[in-house]
Amino acid sequence: MAFLALGINHKTASVDVRERVAFTPEQLVDALQQLCRLTASREAAILSTCNRSELYIEQDHLSADAVLKWLAEYHRLSLDELRASAYVHEEHDAVKHMMRVASGLDSLVLGEPQILGQMKSAYAVAREAGTIGPLLGRLFQATFSAAKQVRTDTAIGENPVSVAFAAVSLAKQIFSDLGRSQALLIGAGETITLVARHLHEQGVRRIVVANRTLERASILAEQFGAHAVLLADIPQELANSDIVISSTASQLPILGKGAVESALKLRRHKPIFMVDIAVPRDIEPQVGELDDVYLYTVDDLHEVVAENLKSRQGAAQAAEELVAVGADDFMVRLRELAAVDVLRAYRQQSERLRDEELQKAQRLLANGGNPEDVLAQLARGLTNKLLHAPSVQLKKLSAEGRLDALAMAQELFALNEGSTDKSPQ
Structure with a gap:
């Protein structure tokens, strides 16, 4: 058994590369099954977010x-292009990496909580695809436990620091009074929900939620007294929007330069603040070339995020220690499990030899054999049979000069010089 964790993230790849390596929800099941079919992977899961695409794999x-x-x-x-941005973690390092990711220690925003839910979704999709087995399944459960302990035992998640919070913090720097602003939110997922919560808490005058389905937009809008519309209604809403924050799973841009230009004319060039959190991007990069538009992507949020992270730095060290212990414990348990099959086979072999000798003894007793003689023969026969295979193998290893194997056998059978019976010469 061997674990691999490989992929790209916000530290190793630009948003342009990340959006080309991202998996859509519709692709995941087929991609997982194809991955296991075309490579040596026996078990696999894929985590794909705006900041990372990672594959978690178990192989022979x-x-x-x-x-x-x-x-x-x-x-x-091209393979060379991917290798330039990719990282690979193996065995213990792969286990530790997964736990760090789930705990928010490898996120753009240190300690952000959304990643654990995304990791759980990756596990659920892999189960649906039939690519999760006992080993990767155990690793995911250990990962979830480690992340939960980090949340419970450290202060890493106490302050509201996230990409969503960073976006709203940046908006506050541009608009001194958010209470006089209107916001257009595109999408209805976890990130937009957090953005809506932060904007609502800041007293934003009017919030509009645009989504592909009106039902999901309405569910989110109701929580914060917002207004729900369809994506098709975005051009009309743009002219009234001071803040536009987008995070969808669309493979094509939702907002183009032309639509924003038209909105700016209607606004008489009153500035619009835009944040594109999506990967692939929802807003065409050319929109950023327009006067009176302040366009930021997730990569542009680094500076804002860094300012909001100071309170979490102390907790991060304690979290790292918990993750290290969790990874070590998992590997110890995994090595213990590796012995189970060997022990089971050894026990079955021993029980078969025992039953053979017992049946032989029962036949002797049934034929009138002396019980003491039969018991002695049973003991001798069982001892000889149990020792036969190990004796043959040890002699062979000794003849081959395998002193390491002999030393291991001495440890395995708990032998030492004091336990051997030395007859007087």
Whole structure:
């Protein structure tokens, strides 16, 4: 068994690369099944967010190159381009990496809580695809436990620091009084929900939620006294929007330069603050070229995020220690599990030999054999049979000069010089 964690994230790849490596929800099941079918992967899961795309894999033998090649071919990238941005973690490091990710220690926003839910979704999709087995399943459960302990035992998640919070903080720097502003939110997922909550708490005058389905937009809008519209209604809403924050799973841009230009004319060039949190991007990059538009992507939020992270730095060290212990404990339990099959086979073999000798003894007793003689023969026969295979193997190893194996056998059978019976010469 061997674990791999490989992929790209906000530290290693630009938003342009990340959006080309991202998986849509509709692609995941097929991608997982294809990954297991075309590589040496026995179990697999994929985590794909705006800041990272990662593959978690269990294999018989480590084969990271084959997986990277599959990933490049799946997304029609050159292998060299992908390798320039990719990272690979193996075995213990892979386990630790997964736990760090789930705990928010590897996020753009240190300690952000959304990633744990996204990790749980990745696990659920892999189960649906049939690519989660006992080993990766155990690793995910250990990962969730480690992340929960980090949340419970440290202060890493106490302050409202997230990409959503950073976006609203940046809006406050541009508009001194958010209470006089109107906001257009595009999407209805977790990130937009957080944005809506922060804007509502800041007293934003009017919030509009635009989504592909009106039902989801309405559910979110009701929570914060907002107004729900369809994506098709965005051009009309733009002219009244001071703040536009977008985070959808669309594969194509939702807002183009032309639509924003038209809105600016109607606004008489009153500035619009825009944040595109989506990967792939929802807002065409050319929109940022327009006067009176302040366009930011997730990569532009680094500075704001860093300012809001100071209160979490102290807790991060304690969280790292918890993750390290969790990874070590998991590997110890995994090594213990590796012995279970060997022990089961050894027990079955021993019980078969025992039953053979017992049946032989019962036949002797049934034929009138002396009970003491039968018991002695049973003991001798069972001892000889139990020792036969180990004796043959130890002699063979000794003849081959395998002193390491002999030393291991001495440890395995708890032997030492004091336990051997030395007859007088």
